[in-house]
Amino acid sequence: MTRTLLSRTAIAVLLALGLAGPAFAHAHLKSAVPAVDGTVAAAPSELDLTFSEAINLKLSGVKVTGPDGGAVATTGAMLMNADTTLMVALPAGLKPGSYKVDWHALARDGHATHGSYGFTVKP
Numbered sequence: 548m549t550r551t552l553l554s555r556t557a558i559a560v561l562l563a564l565g566l567a568g569p570a571f572a573h574a575h576l577k578s579a580v581p582a583v584d585g586t587v588a589a590a591p592s593e594l595d596l597t598f599s600e601a602i603n604l605k606l607s608g609v610k611v612t613g614p615d616g617g618a619v620a621t622t623g624a625m626l627m628n629a630d631t632t633l634m635v636a637l638p639a640g641l642k643p644g645s646y647k648v649d650w651h652a653l654a655r656d657g658h659a660t661h662g663s664y665g666f667t668v669k670p
């Protein structure tokens with residue numbers, strides 16, 4: 548009796564773990580505009596970061612560093628595409644050079660992820 552109950556519990560736990568896997572994935576950066584490590588001919592007016600999962604706007608964000616090492620002010624962060632794409636506006640007329648984007652994201656399962664990439668604005 549006890550043994551049957553234990554194995555039933557074990558099976559239930561294994562099933563729950565197996566089913567929980569895909570539903571509780573972390574938010575990984577899938578793509579970005581401008582592209583990760585890409586070069587653009589004109590100064591972009593916004594950044595779009597698309598994640599593998601829906602993210603929490605208040606607990607996600609980006610820090611952009613310009614060619615001179617200074618912080619670039621971003622504004623108007625919002626989510627699109629069923630909350631998987633984070634969009635932030637950039638100041639007009641970004642100077643040519645290399646930019647670094649440090650991002651952090653909180654997925655709906657409560658897991659935080661972060662990373663960084665660069666993009667270049669052509670002279």
Ligand SMILES: [Cu+2]
Nearest residue numbers: 571572573658
């Ligand atoms: Cu997760």
